[in-house]
Amino acid sequence: MEVLDDTTPEARRVLLELTRRASMDDRLRLAFGLTDIVRRLACDEIRRSNPDATDVELRRLMALRFLEPHLAEAVIAYMDRLSE
Numbered sequence: 001m002e003v004l005d006d007t008t009p010e011a012r013r014v015l016l017e018l019t020r021r022a023s024m025d026d027r028l029r030l031a032f033g034l035t036d037i038v039r040r041l042a043c044d045e046i047r048r049s050n051p052d053a054t055d056v057e058l059r060r061l062m063a064l065r066f067l068e069p070h071l072a073e074a075v076i077a078y079m080d081r082l083s084e
Helices: 009-021 024-049 055-066 069-082
Strands: none
Touching (some): 024 055
């Protein structure tokens, strides 16, 4: 996979320095924010790839994408019980 990199070495240096100076709380907030962005992008891709899927089907696909297989199956079984 090709990596796209439009960041100059100077910008990368500044970002690294700012990250090093940030408090642990700020670093954690940044990590959680980035994780949320990635999760949202993945959810959008699942919706685009399955335009006719119901909400229940989308939730199942998301569980399979984000969770370990055994945990995803447990979550899907739980969702099935709730919908009965």
